[in-house]
Structure formats: C-alpha cells, structure tokens
Amino acid sequence: MDLQAAREARKLQLNELEEMMFFSYENAKLYKEKTKRWHDQKIQARVFEKGQKVLLFNSRLKLFPGKLKSHWSGPFTIVKVYPFGAVEVREDQSGREFKVNGHRLKHYWGGEVDREKTSIKVAVIFGCQVIQALII
Numbered sequence: 001m002d003l004q005a006a007r008e009a010r011k012l013q014l015n016e017l018e019e020m021m022f023f024s025y026e027n028a029k030l031y032k033e034k035t036k037r038w039h040d041q042k043i044q045a046r047v048f049e050k051g052q053k054v055l056l057f058n059s060r061l062k063l064f065p066g067k068l069k070s071h072w073s074g075p076f077t078i079v080k081v082y083p084f085g086a087v088e089v090r091e092d093q094s095g096r097e098f099k100v101n102g103h104r105l106k107h108y109w110g111g112e113v114d115r116e117k118t119s120i121k122v123a124v125i126f127g128c129q130v131i132q133a134l135i136i
Contacts, residue, residue: 046106048087052078053108056089056100075108 048054055074076089085102 046102048078048081048102048105048107050078050080054078054087054089054105055108057104057106072106075110076105 053075054077055072056076057071058073059071076091078087079090079097080088081102082088082099086099087102087105088097088099089105090097
C-alpha cells in the first residue's frame with residue numbers, strides 16, 4: 001500500500017468530481033435560460049383599448065363562495081387606459097366605475113352571461129340505479 005499514490009489518486013478523483021459538478025451546473029443554467037427565452041416568446045401582450053369588453057379576475061373568495069364557481073367576473077367595459085398597466089372599468093349593470101390592475105383583466109370574446117342561473121344537473125350512479133339531482 002503506497003499512501004502517497006493513493007493520496008494523489010484521491011485528489012484527482014475529487015478534482016474530476018468538482019469539474020463534473022461545475023459542468024452540470026452550467027448546463028442547467030443554459031437550459032433554464034433557453035426555456036425562459038422560449039416561454040417569454042410565447043407570451044402575448046394584452047393590449048386594452050377604450051370600449052372593449054373584459055373579464056376581471058377576483059382572487060378574494062368571499063365574493064365567489066364554492067370551488068365550482070368561476071373567479072372571473074364581468075363583462076366590464078373599459079373606460080380609460082392609464083400608463084403602466086392601470087385600467088378604469090365600468091360595470092355594465094350598475095354603472096359604477098373603478099380602477100384595476102391590467103394584469104387582472106382578460107379580453108371577453110363571448111356573448112351575454114346569464115348570472116341568474118345557479119343550478120347544476122347531476123346524475124349519480126349507485127350500483128344499477130341512476131339518481132338525478134338538481135343542485136341549486
């Protein structure tokens with residue numbers, strides 16, 4: 001057993017391990033930069049103009065109890081677009097106007113929304129029987 005030769009071999013192994021760790025770190029960094037660049041290319045900017053219809057995302061669950069209801073409310077009409085992303089919207093039914101962050105808005109492309117309809121028809125199967133229920 002030559003201790004000096006074993007010591008030198010172990011130093012070489014540690015240096016190789018450190019070099020492999022450095023290369024793997026660099027490869028991960030390059031991969032993350034590449035995927036971020038690809039993801040950023042796919043993001044489309046939301047440009048809002050006066051008179052457009054939009055939906056508003058409401059993260060406060062107090063207004064929307066229940067997990068089956070949508071977090072998007074509206075449609076609202078844009079009254080004014082401020083610089084740096086602020087948007088003033090008007091609620092169509094009550095006519096009240098308020099400012100919101102433009103990141104909480106998305107374009108509304110649909111027709112009229114029936115807000116009075118709150119029932120869901122559900123069919124449940126128990127064994128061979130089908131039980132239908134109306135959830136209000």
